[in-house]
Amino acid sequence: MSSGDVVGASVDGMNSTEAGNENVKIPATAEGMAIAYASLIIxxxxxxxxxxxxxxxxxxxQKQQHKETGEKPDTLSLKDAAMFPFVASLALFALYIFFKIFSKDQINLLLTGYFFVLGVLALCRLARYLILDRIHFHFIxxxxxxxxxxxxxxxxxxxxxxxxxVTGCILLCGLFVYDIFWVFGTNVMVTVAKSFEAPIKLVFPQDLLEHGLSGKNFAMLGLGDIVIPxxxxxxxxxxxNSRKKNSKLYFYTTFIAYLAGLILTIxxxxxxxxxxxxLLYLxxxxxxxxxxxxxxRGDIGAMFKYEDHPSEEEKKKPTNKSPKNKAKKAK
Incomplete structure (x- = not known):
């Protein structure tokens, strides 16, 4: 996925559906909206x-591979995190211009083929036992x-x-501003999200109870609002896991905080x-x-010092467990 595809659209309350040859706004029922948004949250x-x-x-x-080959794994650097919102903005605006200049159907046909290949590869990686050719892709x-x-x-x-x-804070704060600008400042994000017929967002019909799987009144959540947090x-x-305390406190707490932020968004x-x-709420x-x-809890220092893959300079720094430090403590 390109950076523009990663940063998807925000939740969008699109409450219109097609009836005959005219666009008629039909409000979604409370039950339909509840099912749609509960499904999106799950x-x-x-x-x-x-x-x-x-x-x-x-x-x-990755750590094992680094020991065997000496090759440091690819991770997002501070510079990459700082540049990410700008690159994403360029990609998003480029898509917006394409949809204004070229035929929407032609663009979506090209992108559907591209994402079909990527999607099949991703599914094969996650579940190799699935027989994908049983699924018919003659319609979106x-x-x-x-x-x-x-x-x-x-x-x-x-x-x-x-x-x-630190890298995570820079990335999330940058995309926090990015999301606010492109949703509130312009109509670019919403336009691309509604026009883009590719898996850059999760959707669920709010009229499922009335029209079943053929419903067209969709609620949406961009993949960026899932992947980035x-x-x-x-x-x-x-x-x-690095703390060796058999506790997943920060993971579960933040996971619940994400859920609360998503509910607040809706x-x-x-x-x-x-x-x-x-992302304004997440x-x-x-x-x-x-x-x-x-x-x-007094873990703020340890949290900011933690690195998935410490640099060689960090590895060479003496720790409190070194013989020299122990001798100093003994004195």
């Missing part, structure tokens, strides 16, 4: 949890979109590693009847909660 939580657990195994494999269906989207999200959280908390939550799980969206930048909850907890 689909968002699942990739973060599974991807985080798998990232621990992937991290161990939201179930297939979600299947690919969830596979992308799991792979993203598992493979896309932040090396330390997800890679930070995965980092906290690896930090928990609540505010319905209060103001306007698409919301989900970033403060996913950053503030673990940092405040670490400050209270």
């Amino acid at each position: 689909m968002a939580l699942f990739p973060i949890f599974l991807g985080s657990v798998r990232s621990v195994k992937h991290h161990k494999e 269906h939201w179930l297939v979109n979600n299947l690919f989207g969830i596979a992308f999200s799991i792979s993203g959280v598992e493979m896309f590693h932040l090396n330390n908390v 997800g890679i930070f939550i995965a980092l906290l799980l690896r930090f928990d 609540f505010v969206m319905h209060m103001f009847k306007h698409a919301q930048p989900a 970033v403060p909850s996913c950053l503030g909660t673990p940092l405040l907890l670490a400050l209270i």
Whole structure:
């Protein structure tokens, strides 16, 4: 996935459906909205949890490979994190221009083929026993979109590693501003999200009870609102594991904070009847909660010192357990 695809659209309350040859706005029922948003929340939580657990195994494999080959694994650097919102903005605006200039159907046909190949590869990696050729792709269906989207999200959280908390803070804060600007400042994000028929978002019909799987009144959640907080939550799980205390306190606490932030996003969206930048609520909850907890418990120093793959300079620094330090303490 490109950076523009990773940073998807925020939750969007699109309450219109097609009736005959005219667009008629039909409000979604309370039951339909509840089912749709509950389903989106579950689909968002699942990739973060599974991807985080798998990232621990992937991290161990990277460390073993580093010992054997001496090659340092690729992680997001501070510079990469700082540049990410700008690159994502360029990609998003480029897509917006393409949709304004070229035919929407032609662009989506090209992108559907591209994401079909990526989606099949992601699914093969996650579940090699699935027989993908039993699925018919002669039409675009939201179930297939979600299947690919969830596979992308799991792979993203598992493979896309932040090396330390500082990098995570820079990335999340940068995308916090990015999301607010492109949703509230312009109509670019919402336009691309509604026009882009590719698995960059999870969708669920709010008219499922009325029209079944053929429903067209979709609620949406961008993959960026899953993967971006997800890679930070995965980092906290690896930090928990490094402490050797058999406790996943920071992981579970931040996981619950993400859930609370997502629920708040949906609540505010319905209060103001306007698409919301989900990272506006997810970033403060996913950053503030673990940092405040670490400050209270006295772990803030250890949290900021933790690195998935320490630099050679850090490895050479003497620790408190070294003979020299022990001698100083004895005096």
